[in-house]
Amino acid sequence: MLTEPEEQRFTRSRSVVSRVVAGETLIVPVRGKVGDLASIYSFNGTGSLIWKLMDAPQSLADLIDAVEHEYEVQQEQAHKDVARFLDEMLSVGLVDVCPRAAMAGAGMAAVEMTAESTGPGEAWNS
Numbered sequence: 263m264l265t266e267p268e269e270q271r272f273t274r275s276r277s278v279v280s281r282v283v284a285g286e287t288l289i290v291p292v293r294g295k296v297g298d299l300a301s302i303y304s305f306n307g308t309g310s311l312i313w314k315l316m317d318a319p320q321s322l323a324d325l326i327d328a329v330e331h332e333y334e335v336q337q338e339q340a341h342k343d344v345a346r347f348l349d350e351m352l353s354v355g356l357v358d359v360c361p362r363a364a365m366a367g368a369g370m371a372a373v374e375m376t377a378e379s380t381g382p383g384e385a386w387n388s
Contacts, residue, residue, distance in 0.1 A: 286310075
């Protein structure tokens with residue numbers, strides 16, 4: 263489970279390509295300038311919401327808040343879902359932790375969005 267300091271921010275890895283196809287978010291890791299088609303990931307509504315938000319660096323608390331409000335779930339459930347998603351995405355290299363120095367000039371603008379309501383829970387499939 264994530265035990266990161268509150269000030270850390272998470273963002274999409276630069277070594278992936280993502281597209282929304284037929285309402286489903288698909289992620290392809292890029293290794294050596296070539297898409298790794300053996301490792302395509304697909305996200306449900308919750309994973310897609312988190313992924314879209316991470317277009318700009320986001321804190322764990324911000325991501326939990328977004329899931330809690332979008333799906334009207336308790337904070338404990340939102341925390342569990344977001345932490346599990348981030349743990350898995352960090353372990354396979356799809357998400358990066360932003361260095362604090364880079365965050366100072368990033369201008370943390372809020373990202374407002376909506377996502378397809380498929381409910382919380384398992385946010386991705388590989």
